[in-house]
Amino acid sequence: MFEEIDYRDLNSRQKENYNFQKVAARLANYGFNCLRLTDDWQGADFIACHIDGETVLKVQLKSRLTIDKKYVGKAIYIAFLNHADCFLYPHDAFLNALIERGSLTETSRLWDEEGRRSWPRPPVWATQLLQQYKV
Template sequence: MGAVFSDGGGAVSRYRSQVLEVINRNALVSLALAKGFNAFLPVYDGGVDFILYNESTGDVRKVQLKGRWTIDQKYLSRDIWIAFHDKGHWYLAPHDEMASMAVDYGFTKTASWTHGRAYSCPRLSKQMLADMAPYRFQDLEDVNEAAAEE
């Protein structure tokens, strides 16, 4: 399942944009809970929208929630994980690994990256889908069904 709630590409008010972010964050947190993570909200947004922590493994994910595959130079070397959706699926991947992949894709040679300091893709290519496969969450519907059965 992609974004749980989308504006259909039209103009979005600030309020509606904040509502969309909360709905999508909660969907992603549900997926993370199913993988054994707990979620924590920072007091202020300094580049981290929320933190996922798995007490069993000690894994910590500082998460930046995006509407699409996105890399940004301000996130380099900060151990940030980018959460995004594409074609009905949610992904959570290490930003710096995504930036390394972007070199192979040629994205770091674009004006968007060299001058704008960021790059995003509205849809994943076949190669990107393959590269992102290890970071794909199970479908939200499957998590909801499993929770309902317990």
């Protein structure tokens, strides 16, 4: 009755819906209820509310490891899937770790000119940093 889909056959909106469902399912294991927003609210695609009644995360859903100057200072978490792994990291803390490690500097061309940087697959140096944010 059910036939699995091939992610590559989905259009961009369908991929975003698919990724949201996958991330939300993972976060449910940790007591979060994820509420999808109809348009970005304070930079967030969805809000993850914890059962403790106090913890609320503003989450931007991405298809890859991403940092962006437009998220700085907004208390945004970035969520992305990498094969079977799901990562959820606080944008600013991760950005600061990259700068401290020398993996990203203010003189990096893409960062300096475009204000963002992303990697289709996390580089080896990033996978070490990301392990603490694996969901």
